[in-house]
Amino acid sequence: MPGSLVGVLRPDPERPLVSHIPSPTGPGHASGKPAKSRLLGRGTWREARYVADLLRTETVGGAILLAAAVASLLWANSPWRDGYAALRDTVVGPHALHLDLSLATWAADGLLAIFFLVAGIELKREFVAGDLSDRRKAALPIAAAVCGVALPAILYVATATLTRGDESAGALGGILRGWAIPTATDIAFALAVLAVIATHLPSALRSFLLTLAVVDDLIAITIIALFYTDSVNLLWLLAAVVPLAAWRLLLKRKITNPVLLAIPALLAWGFVHASGIHATVAGVLLGLLVPVSREIEDDPDRRSLAERLEHKLRPFSAGFAVPVFAFFAAGVTVVGGGFGAALLDPAAIGVVVGLVVGKAIGVLGGTWAVARFTRAELDEDLAWTDVFGLSLLAGVGFTVSLLVGELAFGNGSERDDHVKLAVLCGSVIAALLATVVLRLRNRHYRLVEARETADLDHDGIPDVYQIDERLDPA
Template identity: 50%
Template sequence: MSAPSRITAALRSDAVSGLLLIGAAVAALIWANSPLADSYESLRSLTVGPAALHLDLSLETWAADGLLAVFFFIVGNELKRELVHGELRDPRRAALPIAAALGGVVVPALLFLAVNATTPGEAIGGWGIPMATDIAFALAVLAVAGRHLPAALRTFLLTLATVDDMCAVLVIAIAYTTGLDLAALTFAVVGLAVFGFLQNGSGRSLDRIRAVVPGWLLFGPLALVIWALTHASGVHATIAGVAMGLLMCTRPRAGGASSPSDRAEELLRPFAAGVALPVFALLAAGVSLSGTSGFFASTITWGVLAGLLAGKFLGIFGVSWLTARFTGARLNPTLAWPDIAGVGTLGAIGFTVSLLIAELSYTDTAHLTDAKGAILLASAIAALLAALILGHRGRHYRRLTQ
């Protein structure tokens, strides 16, 4: 296997992608608090892009709106496969992780609101920050700490985190979108309809087009147009990535060995893991600690910490247990409730999407600094606690197989 092939294969690993994400975040923190901090801020605010198309954006915005859209495409694509072929195909098997995801969305938001209910100004606007679980980060911790855990636990986490992120995406679209341009949004929807038809439509003419025109040439320019129209509409552009992922064809076409969904995943996941997520983390996670003297006095800090560390565990584990106790939903027979406790702790790793929502929530630099600092602190604590719990459970399962 050639060196590029080995690198590409490594980037498809949950552990490798997660370590790159963590490394980029640590590098951002060091850079933002070093004597070169001014160069870090200059890089984040550097504006590039065609002004005529209103795409003269800062590098930080390009990372959050552009590169992160690739990651969200993979999220939507993965959810589509789960809906068609995986856990979400059977409502009875899907009920528990879906209930856990909804609990892990609602309870953290309520805790944040409770902590910030009487705080004046824009503080309460960050209620969406603790809602999201970082799929890449959480899967990386699971891959490293839980090598002997049942495969069903990864499926549970993946389903939960995917539904969780979909809820967060809807919150971004509804609650954090301002100045809606209906004309641009309409054209974006038309573009999505064309994208879906080209992916899933049937007919000889369409089959000939797909056979003659390479996929990247047929769908690449269309995807860029949809993204640009979504961005121009005022809806956060990552929504375009999720929507296109959900429209992917998940079945092999005549004469094909793999589906368009699988081929897109194979092509884009190394880019998302090796470029999109690390670059976003590098440009978003640089919190200057010199401005955090009042960090632990901020209700935003405590709202995010309570929402992620307490709300996620209570929402995921508690709602899962209640759902299994009072409905027909059942935990996979290869799993036990301590395993779900580990997943509930993993859910507090909010990193990528939480940082994105923080950027959308606050214009005040001090508020944004508090929110980002709390996200990073909660994610680090959650990763360590989850590694301890899952490592213990992994040793338990290893003893059972000996």
């Protein structure tokens, strides 16, 4: 029942293995009643292929990201930890341009701009030609993402306030600056976990997680721009309009020479950095300015400019930019009492509660609210257990959470170290809980996948997509 949470965590053992195929004689059921809209139904074959390709890239990137984080933790807690700190704090760059930054800052401000550039392109494609272009389909991931951001922030504030002990009101105000830390989902880590624990999850659920993460990234960069910018130099910000316009003009004229594109991109990044706004915002702006044609995006035989650009940048972002940032950001010293101190820090407690509890309830609650108020029903092949498992997985926060922690408390500060440990612990707990839930459904979907991927006419397209699209093109 869409209006009740009864049975949310209890999948129906009698659920059919294949989706309901609508009657070819009309949109309604045989009884003449109008068919109810379905949440998280199977998408098109093109969408399924796109999700599969994206999963492979993000899964490999997640494995590299995990390796980088583990390497930094081991080095930071080894007898050679001073060498790690010296490398992280090494300053490079021209002083005259105010770009004499530490390697850790270059990774956070520079390399993560590439990560957000890819996110901006993906967001633009989703709004123009993807699920977010359809208001009905967009309502679900947007509602889930918004609730998945709001509730962790609320729980962080409540938890930090209740556990602050004897700290003064001023100290509490400092702690509350970290309210946005548990709001972000790390899609690379989440998909890496998903690839291991739920290899047969339906593409609709994977697509839902990807779309939710795209909206999540947009909200995160908006939060960074609005709430973690102390002052703004409007002249530098206005100056950034010129290279942004040049970037757009080059792409409109289909000029994709990497050197020519790099010039306005670097200038836009430098001007935004000088304005006082976090430089990663420049990456999102550049991504949103990439031209996207719905006609080309919908053609399975053509590759759009946005798709080609994203295809070239994503391996560098997932395989180098984000892992390097993680290497410099995750190196927290645990030995010598660091872990015990983090357990008593109200900010760290709030982060764990926000990631583990807030994300799960927020995403699940947002999805349920859409079903409740639109009177839609979950697709027949799915169970609310699947949504709950994905909601838990959304609590795997890393890249953006670490970035917001540095912006809130200062890179290298004691509280920032505590928050980093909390992000790692909360993400691990969320991943383990998601593993327990999703593994229960993996065997069921292995049987479903065997039927859905049958290609009896050997044309390279699973028959279930052709049947559904022939009977119900919408």
